[in-house]
Amino acid sequence: MMRSTPARLTELGTTKLPRLALFGLALVYVVAGLFMRDPWKTDDVVGLATMLTALHEGTWLQPQIGHLAYAQDGPMVTWVGAIAIKLFGPLLGDFTASRLPNLLWFAMSACSVWYGTYLVGRRAEAQPLALPFGGEPPPRAYGRMLADAALLLLLATVGILQHMHETSALPAVMAWQALVFYSLTRITDKPLTGALTLGVAIAGSFLTRGWPGGLPVMAGTLVAFMPPGALRRRLHWLPLAALVAAALILAWWIPATHGNSYWTQSWKAWNLGFYAWPEFNASGRALRDLTWFLWPTWPLVLVAVWQWRTWLFASHIWPALALLVCALLQLFFAADPDDGLYIMLVVPCASLAAMSLPTLRRGVINTLDCFAVMCFSLTAVTAWLGWVAVLFGVPAGISRNIARHTAGYVPPISWIALLLAAAITGIWVALIVWRFRVRPTALWRGTILSASGLAATWGLLVLLWQPVVDYARSYRTASAELAAVIQTNIRPGECLRSDGLGPGQRASFLVFQGLNFSYDLTCTLVLQQTTRKALGNGTAAYSGDKNVQELWRGGRRADPNEIFRLLRVPAGYQ
Numbered sequence: 001m002m003r004s005t006p007a008r009l010t011e012l013g014t015t016k017l018p019r020l021a022l023f024g025l026a027l028v029y030v031v032a033g034l035f036m037r038d039p040w041k042t043d044d045v046v047g048l049a050t051m052l053t054a055l056h057e058g059t060w061l062q063p064q065i066g067h068l069a070y071a072q073d074g075p076m077v078t079w080v081g082a083i084a085i086k087l088f089g090p091l092l093g094d095f096t097a098s099r100l101p102n103l104l105w106f107a108m109s110a111c112s113v114w115y116g117t118y119l120v121g122r123r124a125e126a127q128p129l130a131l132p133f134g135g136e137p138p139p140r141a142y143g144r145m146l147a148d149a150a151l152l153l154l155l156a157t158v159g160i161l162q163h164m165h166e167t168s169a170l171p172a173v174m175a176w177q178a179l180v181f182y183s184l185t186r187i188t189d190k191p192l193t194g195a196l197t198l199g200v201a202i203a204g205s206f207l208t209r210g211w212p213g214g215l216p217v218m219a220g221t222l223v224a225f226m227p228p229g230a231l232r233r234r235l236h237w238l239p240l241a242a243l244v245a246a247a248l249i250l251a252w253w254i255p256a257t258h259g260n261s262y263w264t265q266s267w268k269a270w271n272l273g274f275y276a277w278p279e280f281n282a283s284g285r286a287l288r289d290l291t292w293f294l295w296p297t298w299p300l301v302l303v304a305v306w307q308w309r310t311w312l313f314a315s316h317i318w319p320a321l322a323l324l325v326c327a328l329l330q331l332f333f334a335a336d337p338d339d340g341l342y343i344m345l346v347v348p349c350a351s352l353a354a355m356s357l358p359t360l361r362r363g364v365i366n367t368l369d370c371f372a373v374m375c376f377s378l379t380a381v382t383a384w385l386g387w388v389a390v391l392f393g394v395p396a397g398i399s400r401n402i403a404r405h406t407a408g409y410v411p412p413i414s415w416i417a418l419l420l421a422a423a424i425t426g427i428w429v430a431l432i433v434w435r436f437r438v439r440p441t442a443l444w445r446g447t448i449l450s451a452s453g454l455a456a457t458w459g460l461l462v463l464l465w466q467p468v469v470d471y472a473r474s475y476r477t478a479s480a481e482l483a484a485v486i487q488t489n490i491r492p493g494e495c496l497r498s499d500g501l502g503p504g505q506r507a508s509f510l511v512f513q514g515l516n517f518s519y520d521l522t523c524t525l526v527l528q529q530t531t532r533k534a535l536g537n538g539t540a541a542y543s544g545d546k547n548v549q550e551l552w553r554g555g556r557r558a559d560p561n562e563i564f565r566l567l568r569v570p571a572g573y574q
Contacts, residue, residue: 006307007128007358014137014145015442022148025448029155029455030106033165033462034099038474039511040166042504045475046070047167048098049507051081061256062263065507066516071266073169075252076208080104081167098167105171106164109347112178113154117351118147119185120316123230128358142358149447150354153300156450157346159293161458163339170343173213176204177323178347180217184319187237188230195237199244206249209340211271214249216330216344220323227313276335286337293342296372296450300353307359316355324348357443369446373432376453380428383460384421390468402468408557409471414463421463428456472558475508482527483513485552485566490525497523499541505529505564525551526567535563542567 039045050063050070063070063078080101088097120126121143130136137145154160163170179201187194198221206214225231225238257264290298301324308317327344331337357365389398390411403409431452435445470476486496498506498517509515509527517527526542534540542548542565552566 005125005127005129005311007126009128009137009142009358009443010131010135010441011137011141012441013358013443014141015440016141016144017148017442017444017448021448022151025452025455026106026110026151026155028459029451030103030164032455032459033466034102035096037466038470038476039095039508040469040473041475041508042502043163043168043170044166045511046503046507047077047081047169048095049510050078051085051098051167052094052511054078054082055085059260061252062260062267064263065503066510067519068503068506068517069260069263069266070503071263071270073209074207074213075256076204077101077167077169077172080172099165102165102167102171105175108175109154109171109178110151112175112182113347113350114147114151116178116182116185116319117150117354118143119182119189120319120351121146121354123315125311125314126316126355145443146354146357148444149357150350152444152447152451153297153353154346154350156447156454157293157297157350158295158454159339160343160346161454163343169209169213170340172208173205173340174343174346176201176208176213177217177327177344180205180221181320181323181347181351183241184221184224184231184323185315187234188315191234191237192240194234195240196244198241200248202241202245203248206245207252210267210274212274212330212334212340213344216327217323219329220326223326224319224322227318229313229318230315231319274335275333278332282335282337283332286331286334286341289337290342290345293339294345294349296368297346297349297353300356301349303359304352304356307356317352320348320351324352354447357447365443365446369435369449372446372449372453373435376428376450376457377432379453379457380425380460383457383464384425387464405472406468406558407560409468412467414467417463417466421460424456424459424463428452472556475505475556476512478554478556478564479509479512479515481554482509482552482564482566483515486515486525489551489566489568494525495520495523496525496527497521499526499528501527501529522571524569524571524573526569528565528567530563530565532561532563542569547573 039048046065049065050059053064053066054060057064057066060079060082061075063073063075081098084100085094085097088100091097092100122139124139126146127139127142128136160170160174180198183194183198183201185194187198202214202217202221205217221238221241225235304317305312305321308314311317312321324345327341327348330344331341334341385395386398386402389395390402390406390409391413393399431449434440435449490496495518496515497520501517506517509517528541530540535543538544547570549568550565551568553563555562555564
C-alpha cells in the first residue's frame, strides 16, 4: 500500500518564477561587495596572500604567506586564485582578479543546489498528494518550484553572506559539497556522469580544506548509499568515484610531501589537532551560533524531517540528510568549531528546507512572509540610520558607538552609491507592496522575500558602509607607513623578522607593500605586534631595553589597542 505523502499543493503553487528575477537576484547577491574594496582581515587577506606567494615564490603545492607555512587549508583556493591573478591581474589588478574565483564557487553552489533539488523533486516519492478532481502540479513544474525555493533559501542563509565575498576556503568548500549533493542525485539516472562528478567533488573538498572538508562528504556519501533504494542500486559505481577521488588527491599529496617537510608536518598536525572528544561548552556554543548562521533554513529543516519522517530514506530526503548529519557530527568532534564547519551544513539545509514548503499550511507560510518583511525592513532602516549617524552625528548614541571603532575617520559622500542605495530600497518596498497587494499563490513567494531582503540589506551595507568598513578593517595605511620607515632606515644587508605577528597582519603587510618577514633570528630589524596595555605595564617584549632602538610605532587608527613597533636590535639578540 502506498504511503500518503505529506505534501499538499495545487498547480497554482508552482507558478514559474521569472528566470530574469532569479538570475538578477543571484547576480546582485554575489557581485555586491566583491570588488572595489580592500581585502578584509583575516581570512580574506590571508587567501590573497597565499595566491600572491604562489605566483612570486612558486609555492603552488604548499600554500604559504611569504615565509610562513599556511597549513590550515589545502591548495585548491590558492591554485584557482593564483591562476586568475596570472590571467586577469594585468588587466583588472591583483585584488579584483583574486576575487573572480568567488563567481565560480558561487555558480557551482547555486547550480548544484538547483539541479540536485530539481532532479529529486521530479521523482514519484516527492510528489504532492493527488487531488480528487485533479489540479495537482506536473512533476517537472513541481521539481522546478522546489529547486527555485532551495536556491532562494541558500541565498537567504544569513551566515554565509560575508564568506561568499571573501578569498578564503569557505566558499570553495561549500561549492564542492554542493557538487557532491548534485552527484548523489545524478548518479541514479546517469551513473557514469554521477560517479565521475562525485569523485571530482570529493577530491575538491579534500584539496580545499583537508580532512575537515573531505571527511564529512566522504562519510555522507557512504551513509547515503546504505538504505535500500535508488542509490543502493547504484552502489557498484561507488568504487569508480572513490578511485577518481583518490587519484586526484594523491596527484597532489605525493609531490607535496617531497617539498617543504615543515609544511607537510604542519598540515598533518593541524588536521589531527582539529578533532577532539566532544565538550559540553564547545558543543553548546556551536549550537547557539548555528541558530543565526543557518537562519532561516534550520526551522524548516526540522519541519521537513518531521513531516517526511516515514519517507526519510526516499531519494528527495536521504542524500541531503546524510550529508547534513555527517557534517553535524563533525561539528561536535571539532576542538574549536568555526564557520568553516557551519558552512558545510548550508547546502543540505537549503534542499531539505525546500521540501518542507509543500507541507506547510497557508497561515504558517503567511506568518513566515510577514516575519521576513519585518526583519529585513528593520535591517534596511538600521543601515540607513547608521549611515546618517556617521555623516551627521544623529542619533548621538549610535554616532558615539560607531566613532569608538572609527577614530579619525572622515566620511565621504558618494552620490552614485547614494542613488544606488535609494534604488535598492525602492525595489525592496515595491516587493513588499507586490506581496501584500497581489497576494501571489506561488510557493516561492516567501523564499524570494527572505532572499531579496537579505540581498537588499547587504547591498545597502556595501554602498553606504563600505568606506567605513575599509577604514576599520584594512591595513593599507599602516602598511604604507611601515614600508616608508623601512625604506628610510634599512641598512645594506639588513633583514626583517617579526615578533608576535598574526597571520592576518602578516598577510596584510605582504599584500599591500610586499613585506616578507624572515624567520632568521640574526635579523636586526624586528616588527613587533603588541597591545597598548602590554606596553603600558612593561610586559611587551623588548620593553625598557636600552639595547633596542624604536624606529616607528603605529597601527590602525580604528583599533587604538593594537600597536606595531619597528625595532632595531643587536645582531643575534632575541
